[in-house]
Amino acid sequence: MSEMADFRQIQRRVFQLVSFEDGLWDLLLGLIFLALAVYPVTRELLGPEWNIVLFVALLLLLSVGQLLVRRRVSGPRIGVAAPRRTPKMQLLAVITFVMVAVTIGLVVLTVLGPGRDLAANVPAEASSGRGYLVELVVVLVMGLLFSAMGYLFGVTRLYFYGWMIGLANLASVYMEHNAGWTFQIPLAVAAGIILLIGLVLLVRFLRTYPLPAEGD
Amino acid sequence: MADKTGIDPGLGNLAEVDRLVHEPARLMILMVLYTVEFADFTFLATITKLTDGNLSSHLSKLESAGYVEIEKGYDGKKPRTRIRLTEVGRKAVDAYRTTMSQALQHLAD
Numbered sequence: 662m663s664e665m666a667d668f669r670q671i672q673r674r675v676f677q678l679v680s681f682e683d684g685l686w687d688l689l690l691g692l693i694f695l696a697l698a699v700y701p702v703t704r705e706l707l708g709p710e711w712n713i714v715l716f717v718a719l720l721l722l723l724s725v726g727q728l729l730v731r732r733r734v735s736g737p738r739i740g741v742a743a744p745r746r747t748p749k750m751q752l753l754a755v756i757t758f759v760m761v762a763v764t765i766g767l768v769v770l771t772v773l774g775p776g777r778d779l780a781a782n783v784p785a786e787a788s789s790g791r792g793y794l795v796e797l798v799v800v801l802v803m804g805l806l807f808s809a810m811g812y813l814f815g816v817t818r819l820y821f822y823g824w825m826i827g828l829a830n831l832a833s834v835y836m837e838h839n840a841g842w843t844f845q846i847p848l849a850v851a852a853g854i855i856l857l858i859g860l861v862l863l864v865r866f867l868r869t870y871p872l873p874a875e876g877d
Numbered sequence: 878m879a880d881k882t883g884i885d886p887g888l889g890n891l892a893e894v895d896r897l898v899h900e901p902a903r904l905m906i907l908m909v910l911y912t913v914e915f916a917d918f919t920f921l922a923t924i925t926k927l928t929d930g931n932l933s934s935h936l937s938k939l940e941s942a943g944y945v946e947i948e949k950g951y952d953g954k955k956p957r958t959r960i961r962l963t964e965v966g967r968k969a970v971d972a973y974r975t976t977m978s979q980a981l982q983h984l985a986d
Contacts, residue, residue, distance in 0.1 A: 667908065668912065671909055671912050674924060675909065675912050675924070678924060737919075739919065740916065740919030740920025741916070741917045741919070741920055742909075742913045742914075742916035742920045743913055743914040743915055743916075744912065744913055744914070745911075745912055745913050
């Protein structure tokens, strides 16, 4: 079975190089959660409907931006490869996409929450009976999802990201309900840590993989 | 044949191993291509850490044997070389894995 383990290692290394080596995925993730952290603030300024439009537009912009940057910056340095779409990998991609969408939806749900009483400029009470069940589910889903991705792709920092984001989201909602924090500071801090890691990885990537000399 | 030579039948399969696949650098290239739809020349050079000349030479041999398909094109104005494993190449890698797996199992016994 040792040659099976080697193929798995190679598959992981391919995924790592294609998706995680340049830090762009971390930067994208950090920016998404930073946008979620300021969501309640922009909601007060723009109103709920326009805020959703802004968030979706930002999400699209960041995703497209990441692809473009990867094409212009990472591609020329490390090359391009498309991981093989076996039925197992396709199923994995679908499950991952669904879980990421559900997770972001749950985080948005908690951020949407009861919000602030705009007239009195005080936070509304948490919905009676809801407690922090949704936030706890988010902690579990994020922790397990990112840990599964970390295991499958062999990227150890993903284990840390999932639990950190889930717990930061829980802390943010708690502080909004109990201390009136509109700006989700714990979530912003978590996003900031991910952004910093992404930046460090990007700098390291640019140093490790210089552009090939002209004519190569 | 095993009786005459005294070689264990599992190990005897090693004589049948595809030497084109068995060479370490080419084995690395084939294993990477096995896990991808396609990879470009730069990616293969990055992940295998082979020099461009070395990689090019091994790819030529694999292409001659029909194990890989090399597609040269342009990405805008920049030349681009994409490599993919053919079905023949995939079967060759599978056969190699089976041969080595059987041989190593006998060693373990």
